Amino acid sequence: MHRLYLLPTLLINVVIILVPAMLTIALAFFRWDGISMPVFIGLGNFHALWADRVFWTALTNNIIWTLLFLTVPIGIGLLAATLLLVARRGSMFFQVIYFLPMIIATAILARVWQGMIYSPVSGVNGMLQRMGFPTLDPLTQPSTALIGIATVDLWHWWGFLCVIFFAALRQVPQEQVEAARIEGASFWQMMRYVLLPGIRPTITLMMIMTVIWSFLVFDFVYILTQGGPAFSSEVLSTLAYRSAFYDLAVGKAAAVAVIISIFGLIATAFYIREQAREFDQ
Amino acid sequence: MRLIESRATLLLTYAILTILLVITLFPIALLVLNSVKPAAQIIQNPLALPETFRWDNFTRAWNDARFGTTMLNSAILSGLTIVLVCTTGSLTAYVLARRKIKSWKIVTFYLLATTTAPIQLFLFPLYFGFARLGLINNAVAVSVVYTAIWSPFAVMLLRTYFLAVPKELEEAALIDGATHWQVFTKVMLPIVSPGILTVALIIGLYSWNEFLIATTFLQRADTSTAIVSFFLLSGQYSSDWGEIMAAALIIVLPVIILFVLLQRRFIEGMAGGSVKG
Numbered sequence: 045m046h047r048l049y050l051l052p053t054l055l056i057n058v059v060i061i062l063v064p065a066m067l068t069i070a071l072a073f074f075r076w077d078g079i080s081m082p083v084f085i086g087l088g089n090f091h092a093l094w095a096d097r098v099f100w101t102a103l104t105n106n107i108i109w110t111l112l113f114l115t116v117p118i119g120i121g122l123l124a125a126t127l128l129l130v131a132r133r134g135s136m137f138f139q140v141i142y143f144l145p146m147i148i149a150t151a152i153l154a155r156v157w158q159g160m161i162y163s164p165v166s167g168v169n170g171m172l173q174r175m176g177f178p179t180l181d182p183l184t185q186p187s188t189a190l191i192g193i194a195t196v197d198l199w200h201w202w203g204f205l206c207v208i209f210f211a212a213l214r215q216v217p218q219e220q221v222e223a224a225r226i227e228g229a230s231f232w233q234m235m236r237y238v239l240l241p242g243i244r245p246t247i248t249l250m251m252i253m254t255v256i257w258s259f260l261v262f263d264f265v266y267i268l269t270q271g272g273p274a275f276s277s278e279v280l281s282t283l284a285y286r287s288a289f290y291d292l293a294v295g296k297a298a299a300v301a302v303i304i305s306i307f308g309l310i311a312t313a314f315y316i317r318e319q320a321r322e323f324d325q
Numbered sequence: 326m327r328l329i330e331s332r333a334t335l336l337l338t339y340a341i342l343t344i345l346l347v348i349t350l351f352p353i354a355l356l357v358l359n360s361v362k363p364a365a366q367i368i369q370n371p372l373a374l375p376e377t378f379r380w381d382n383f384t385r386a387w388n389d390a391r392f393g394t395t396m397l398n399s400a401i402l403s404g405l406t407i408v409l410v411c412t413t414g415s416l417t418a419y420v421l422a423r424r425k426i427k428s429w430k431i432v433t434f435y436l437l438a439t440t441t442a443p444i445q446l447f448l449f450p451l452y453f454g455f456a457r458l459g460l461i462n463n464a465v466a467v468s469v470v471y472t473a474i475w476s477p478f479a480v481m482l483l484r485t486y487f488l489a490v491p492k493e494l495e496e497a498a499l500i501d502g503a504t505h506w507q508v509f510t511k512v513m514l515p516i517v518s519p520g521i522l523t524v525a526l527i528i529g530l531y532s533w534n535e536f537l538i539a540t541t542f543l544q545r546a547d548t549s550t551a552i553v554s555f556f557l558l559s560g561q562y563s564s565d566w567g568e569i570m571a572a573a574l575i576i577v578l579p580v581i582i583l584f585v586l587l588q589r590r591f592i593e594g595m596a597g598g599s600v601k602g
Contacts, residue, residue: 052413060473064447149534301445
């Protein structure tokens with residue numbers, strides 16, 4: 045009887061995710077334009093990607109993105125969370141504001157940054173240029189486009205981490221903190237030996253999630269630059285999307301999707317191990 | 326927990342927190358400020374306060390983004406998704422919280438694993454399959470896709486609520502002659518209703534804001550969501566940024582009002598959902 049309760053969730057999940065995922069893995073070995081019969085070409089799609097400069101740019105960009113997001117937002121989030129712990133009064137207010145960008149649609153945040161900040165015509169950037177500052181629109185320069193996009197994502201993301209770390213910090217056992225205080229620990233010693241070790245599981249989990257999410261990043265890139273200029277800000281997910289729906293190279297898109305998933309899978313293995321540990325408690 | 330009492334440290338703390346606050350609010354303030362300014366004045370200075378209030382930015386945005394239709398589409402899509410996720414999710418969460426058998430564990434880990442699967446891994450066959458079945462531009466089909474993607478999150482969150490219900494309550498009802506179904510609907514659901522409300526809020530927010538799936542599956546003007554029509558409006562070359570910011574504010578305002586009223590629920594739901602799986 046109880047088994048039936050699982051049916052709706054599992055059925056939807058299998059039909060929407062599992063079966064199409066299997067088909068994608070199969071499609072990676074075919075040439076298919078989405079309409080005619082797929083043609084089996086073995087590793088052809090992967091060979092083509094290996095020789096494709098854009099693919100390597102996209103992969104590199106994903107790796108840069110991962111490294112950036114493993115350090116900057118986690119660093120700012122931890123700093124802000126500990127400061128909230130020190131401040132105490134008003135911490136709820138600060139927390140709510142820091143979280144605010146997370147509830148606004150990515151499409152809207154992207155356009156606000158694009159039009160109101162980066163744009164040389166309507167944005168703050170344009171105003172600075174007219175005042176004589178040599179600022180450029182980062183989104184239009186191949187060397188800075190990715191950083192320009194990452195800045196928007198960082199800005200909207202770190203507050204979420206701050207809230208999570210703050211919640212975790214407050215659960216560090218009071219006795220440990222008291223004991224360290226009686227021993228005369230300074231703030232930094234408190235951080236180093238009590239607080240950070242206390243929230244290590246949370247930090248680890250967030251780092252694993254960061255790796256997974258960094259290979260999924262799509263919205264901000266697609267909206268802000270579409271991977272341009274000259275593919276300089278292309279990431280794997282926009283490359284796959286463009287291949288499937290613009291170039292109608294669905295097999296190639298599937299191959300890229302499989303490669304994204306391999307990176308995700310490695311991180312997911314760690315993720316599930318962490319979760320299993322929590323689950324057994 | 327007072328870590329440090331020195332005034333200088335406290336001052337520095339608040340200074341840094343305030344700088345971060347300003348950085349967070351700056352783009353959002355620009356959104357609100359420029360939604361009531363004429364395009365020409367935005368180009369002159371996006372930071373200046375409005376000289377004249379252009380309220381017609383909002384009426385033009387409403388008409389050009391066809392919010393009459395697209396907001397309704399978004400509301401219907403969000404509503405459908407909320408109902409689907411809450412019903413299927415609470416059933417699954419109840420079972421996963423109550424049974425401690427090996428196969429339930431496999432189900433749990435399977436669901437966890439799918440939350441980390443990239444959308445591109447299933448998007449392409451799904452799209453071409455839906456196209457063949459005539460399910461493109463169909464809100465119900467999209468809400469099923471959303472349900473598949475977000476129900477693991479809902480299940481994990483609701484599971485913690487079900488776990489908190491004492492087992493004796495369920496056993497007592499069974500002894501009194503209630504069926505399993507009655508126990509679930511009459512005893513369990515009312516107790517976990519705060520959890521269901523949280524899930525409904527978060528899922529509503531996610532589907533209201535979602536971009537990738539919506540822009541792929543809802544292409545026709547009369548089926549697209551508010552976010553997609555905003556994206557198309559703001560992507561035109563002859564852009565009136567006053568109008569675009571007004572359109573943005575129309576979409577964001579209901580979300581912000583709900584967030585201010587129910588901040589704790591939002592934060593617990595979103596942060597808890599990803600920390601605890």
